[in-house]
Amino acid sequence: MATRNVLVINCGSSSLKFALISQAHPQPLLAGQAERLNSPETVLRWWRGDRIRRQRELPGADHRIALQALLPLVEEAGGDRLYGIGHRVVHGGEQFTQSTLIDAQTLAAIRATVPLAPLHNPANLLGIETAMQLFPDLPQVAVFDTAFHQSMPEHAYRYAIPERFYRDHGVRRYGFHGTSHRYVGQRAAEFSGLAVGDSCWLTAHLGNGCSTCAIVDGQSRDTSMGLTPLEGLAMGTRSGDVDPNLHGHLARVLGWSLTEIEHLLNSESGLLGLSGLSNDMRSLEQARSQGHRPATLAIEVFCYRLAKSLAAMSCALPRLDGVVFTGGIGENSALVRARSVAHLPLLGLALDEAANARCVGGATGAINAPGHPRLLVIPTNEEKQIAQDTLALLDAQPH
Template sequence: MSARNILVINCGSSSIKFALVNEARTSFSLQGLAERLGSPEAILHWQLGEDKQTRKMPDANHQAALAFILPLAQEVAGGTLDGIGHRVVHGGENFTSASLVDERVLEGIRSSAQLAPLHNPANLIGIEAAMKLFPGLPQVTVFDTAFHQSMPEYAYRYAVPEYLYKEHGVRRYGFHGTSHRYVSQRAAEMTELPVKDSCWLSAHLGNGSSTCAIVNGESRDTSMGLTPLEGLVMGTRSGDVDPNLHSHLARTLGWNLEQIDNMLNRESGLKGLSGLSNDMRTLSEARAAGHAGATLAFDVFCYRLAKSLAGMACALPRLDGLIFTGGIGENSAAARSRTLQFLGLLHLRIDEEANARCVFGVAGEIQSKDSPRILVIPTNEERQIALDTLALLDT
């Protein structure tokens, strides 16, 4: 049987990220991004091998963009697509694994939309558009939250009245599950440990960041909660703050919930602390030049990350290694080094030369001889979604 091709689609509110994944190849046959959809500036970028192309699509919506992307993917795949895998942010408690799209799945995504109002409706648009354009092609949903459904109740429950959980789903769900799952499996492969007998701390670090404790291939705890705002300092998100901050700002500044929500999600994190940027690359350059705000943002980011990882260790029976992934985790040797300075109690120590080598897609181990393993592993959520799609099609 020839190697199969899966198109992976990730629909945002005004964008579509896509990749054509062949099960026998490590690189993508086709990948691209449609952005600013619904506006006069709508544009589609794609890469086929080394060839990069751009197409302006003024006022194109998701369906118009997919009407171009899907036939292109089918052509690149040699005329045959075997399925489409869709990233869906929030599955609530309804989904613990990938699912073939049917009316039950669509309704489950709709019912979870109140938990991810910026993401699930956009994910649905992509699914429904793809179903209209290719009605005979298997469509599979892979949920960011599904991997974390193995957390024990004491890890996912908030200490609030029970009816808020029972009637309104107020609990910790976690996100980045596809990435944490992928890199923990890769870590087991790289260290020749069985996935089902391995224990990892994982740090997915980017504009959105989270940590995860993974035991025998299952999530036991994670830093994000009901929404992606909980947990670490991120690009523009505050991460953990005093829950009473909302009422304090309302009383003292007269802010409403929309203003507070916007501040915590879009004006805080690295951007808010530094007063400069949400991009770690920009902050690293400014820090080297002595910028006080950039230095503070960098140190707070690393300290809060270390604090979260130390807390996640409570969920592990032992520690086989710490994994760094995501844009910052894969590329900022300085952030990795500074974080580990705060983790001496876990005896995690870095080899600075090895650390410096692991950037720009280079995977490897960066611990010193007397330390538990510390690994840098580039994530590949698109490939994991494709593998989950193929596994479901094989059942």
């Protein structure tokens, strides 16, 4: 069988990330992003398998122009063996419990979830519709961040508010980062020699956005994000959990509008808000080493809140086969892993300091001390998971 390539597209409101994934290669044949779309500074950046980074200015380009500029790069990198296109879609609501072939019905259902993800789903839709115009003969697949968490039991996803808000408006916990949690949960089982269908994991996806997940036999049983990606952990610029009455307090005391409060909690809080310095963990670790107290506090809050969340997620597990760290921070910050694990002696967790220090920069490995529960560092690969889902769906279609 000829090698099959899948183009993976992740469309934001002002950016478009892409990767050309091949069955025959562990690394993408092509990857990059178009940034600052619809502005004079629009630029397309990409790299091929040789890792040499290239860029092209595209002043004023929109999503369609950026995708058109991408076409010759895809053809050059992958030949004519493009088999399908996989799209990341942030919110699938309750309707989508798995990845789905895109047709008119799928598009209408994604459009209906826009009120649940007003910042993300319109951009995801724009990318899908543009790709369908440019590639009318290629099958396209939607892979939803929320789908993996649709296996959560009702007692985990319902809020303690009147039932009519759930029934009439879909107000419940959905969770996000599902593609990443699913991928690293499977990889953790493979790495440990366990069956995916008979293994129990706590996973921590730590980047600018952060979430934890309890995975039992390959299914999500609970996760830290909720109706929106604001619930749960302290993140790069998001506050995570706060007293729900903070909104009312700020409105009464400061006269702030809902828009101002939402901006504060989503864009000015988290690591950035606590440190007053940066939302980038690397910058904060450097500042901490130089005695910067707010940076030190930001890291301590981040790690304590992560440990609290992992402990809470353990309620959903019948047993613990291991804890998995992933995402930019989870894969690269030995300090964050060490500080977080130090808060969890009741779970029996302990680090091997040398192994922890070695597991950075894309390394996969176990970092637990001998005789203690597994602590694993596993790089996530959402693009690969999206490509795998796309191929699996296309293979299942009648020919």
